Amino acid sequence: MLITDKVIVVTGGGNGIGRALCRRFAADTPRAIVVADLDGDAARRVAGEVRGTARDADVTCEGDIQRLVAETMQQHGRIDLFCSNAGIANNGDRGIRVSALCPQGVRTDMLMRAEAEDRSFLIDGAVEPEYVAELVVQGIADERFLILPHPEVAEYVRRKATDHERWLRGMRRLARPLQN
Numbered sequence: 232m233l234i235t236d237k238v239i240v241v242t243g244g245g246n247g248i249g250r251a252l253c254r255r256f257a258a259d260t261p262r263a264i265v266v267a268d269l270d271g272d273a274a275r276r277v278a279g280e281v282r283g284t285a286r287d288a289d290v291t292c293e294g295d296i297q298r299l300v301a302e303t304m305q306q307h308g309r310i311d312l313f314c315s316n317a318g319i320a321n322n323g324d325r326g327i328r329v330s331a332l333c334p335q336g337v338r339t340d341m342l343m344r345a346e347a348e349d350r351s352f353l354i355d356g357a358v359e360p361e362y363v364a365e366l367v368v369q370g371i372a373d374e375r376f377l378i379l380p381h382p383e384v385a386e387y388v389r390r391k392a393t394d395h396e397r398w399l400r401g402m403r404r405l406a407r408p409l410q411n
């Protein structure tokens with residue numbers, strides 16, 4: 232996708248990387264740049280510089296994001312590129328542990344419904360939900376991040392990290408028939 236003629240939103244656009252993005256995008260004649268920032272004055276300064284629109288928005292507030300999107304859609308009719316750039320540096324460990332359960336097929340109503348409609352590709356090797364629940368308890372006890380009832384998923388994660396473009400192409404290919 233080229234920047235020319237695109238409608239672009241940059242959060243945290245008032246300083247640093249976001250401001251540099253706005254300036255660089257402006258050089259490629261986009262249709263519109265919306266500079267959103269917690270610091271409204273900074274957003275207005277950058278918007279003035281790039282002939283964009285400034286918006287006061289705190290990305291930690293869902294209402295602000297909804298308003299930002301709605302106002303941009305109202306004004307420009309579309310958003311081609313949303314740079315979710317705003318963020319802060321913090322000092323990470325507050326004792327919160329996270330585990331992500333990533334199964335392939337699990338024999339639940341969801342899978343069986345898809346199977347009945349000939350839309351499932353996960354039935355081979357599908358496991359029972361009780362087996363998944365047992366692994367979750369073990370994974371939490373071990374404070375493991377990834378809980379993988381199907382060990383081959385570990386290889387998919389590796390492939391995703393080493394060639395994410397290929398992985399995304401594959402996932403899009405898999406998802407296409409499920410959308411019909």
Ligand SMILES: NC(=O)c1ccc[n+]([C@@H]2O[C@H](COP(=O)([O-])OP(=O)(O)OC[C@H]3O[C@@H](n4cnc5c(N)ncnc54)[C@H](O)[C@@H]3O)[C@@H](O)[C@H]2O)c1
Pocket residue numbers: 242243244245246247248249267268269270273288289290291316317318319320
């Ligand atoms: N600078 C680095 O070395 C570095 C490295 C890796 C990642 N990042 C990430 O890049 C992004 C931009 O960082 P930067 O270095 O340009 O920071 P910066 O502090 O220079 O600029 C951040 C901008 O985001 C705005 N902002 C902060 N919280 C906000 C919120 N809740 N809602 C809306 N706007 C908010 C600030 O007002 C500021 O204008 C951040 O997500 C940061 O975590 C930065």
